[in-house]
Amino acid sequence: MFKKLATLCLAYLLSAAAAAAVIEVSKDAPDNYTVRKGDTLWDIAGLYLENPWQWPHLWQQNPAIENPHLIYPGDALRLSWDEGRPALSLATGERLTKQLPISSASQSVLKQFLTFDTLIGEAEFGLAPRVLGSQDGWSYISTRTPFFIDASVESENWFIYRPVTTFERTENDQMLKMISLKKVAEAKLVRVHDDISELKLVKQSQEVRPNDILLPALGVKTGSVFHPQTAPSGLEGNLIGHLYGSKYVGLRQIVVVDRGAEDGVKAGHALSVQQPGAVLKGVKGDMRYESGIDSAAAPVLTQLPDQRAGMLLVIKSYPHFSLAMVVDATQPLSAPMLVTSAEG
Incomplete structure (x- = not known):
């Protein structure tokens, strides 16, 4: 009973703190704005807010609208004020559009990384079927060449991936790993030969090689519409690398963070990337960077x-x-870098 009461009190305090948060409206925020095709929630949040992750505090859901959480091209938005607090709402009470809702960030980027598996756990990686090769022994397999994999499978459609980078974090003295995958082709099952299966390529963006791995083609697993919002207060983690191993990353590129759902992180959370300050040593009037003395x-x-x-x-x-998208950067980012919940 005490634990339940404490939880309720904590929830109340957190909600009260959120309600009391100062919402900084951008100086150039328009009173009215009509959503255009190609806009994203992050774009609109940045248009109205100095801190786009405060979007849930600004957006006023309209209960008369079906799916009030979503915003569509053609929606007329209106900025109003109530006792000094800003609120953004639909200017009209109905929607006539039949278009898809706008996505949270660049749709072209999100589609690539949310449609297919891009990170896989170590155990699943170890069990995944591997490409053995083709009957004629070619190193690279094209759409005209049947090929074989090292497992008897039942699913008809498959995605073929190339392992790129292994990411690690330590939790309770246990090493946790995930491997990034880059999709290179799609294949269809032809026949099964005991413990080996024969497939043919139906689509490819790169050549298929022996030891590439296969996963069933299950389609989209995660939606591309989620609201920018504040991550749990006090959250700290690390940007541990570009998804495909590039040394430096910039706008609209995808990185891996060593915090996940079990740490309270979910799609839509905004994280701040911190550049550590330099260290100086010496005496007053003769301070130098640490590495030089x-x-x-x-x-x-x-x-x-x-x-x-x-x-x-x-x-x-x-x-x-x-997985996180870089939505703002004052410099090229390079792992490892500290990430924290965005405050403000």
Whole structure:
């Protein structure tokens, strides 16, 4: 009973704190705006807010509208004020559009990374069927060449992936791993030969090689519409790399964060990427960067403050890791970098 009461009190305090949060409206925020095809929720949130992750506090759902959480091209938005607090709502009480709702971020980018498996757990990776090769022994397999895999399978349609990068984090002295996959082709089952199956390619973006892995073609697993919102207060983690191993990442690229659903992270959460401040040593009037002097001879140490280097929008969460899109960056980002819940 006490635990339940404490939980209710905590929920009340958190909701009260959220309600009391100062919503900073952009200086150039328009009173009225008509949503256009190609707009994203992040774009519109940034149009109206200094901190786009405060979107849930600004957007006023209209109970008379079917699917009030969604915004569509053609929707007329109106900014109003109630006792000094801003509110954004639909200017009309009905929708005539038959178009799809706008996505949270770039639809072309989201479609690529939400339609297919892009991270896979170590256990699932170990069990996935592998490409053995073709009858004629070619190193690269084309759409004209039947090929074989090392398993007897039943599913008719398959996606073929190439493993790219392994990501790791330690949790309770246990090493957790996920492997990033890059889709290279699609295939269809031809026949099964005991413990080997024969397939043919039906579509490919790259050549298929022996040891590529296969996963059933299950289609879209995650929607592309989720609201920008504040991540759990006090959350800290790390940007641990570009999904496909690039050293530097910039706008609209996808990165991996070592926090996931079990840490309270979900699609739509905004994360701040922090650039650590430089360390200086020396004495007053003769301070130098730490790397350029003898530390033993420099008793005074000064740590410059961290600075925000970018913003991430989580697009998909796994139990212990997440995929996030870079939606703002003041410099090229490079792992590892600290990420925190966006405040404000």
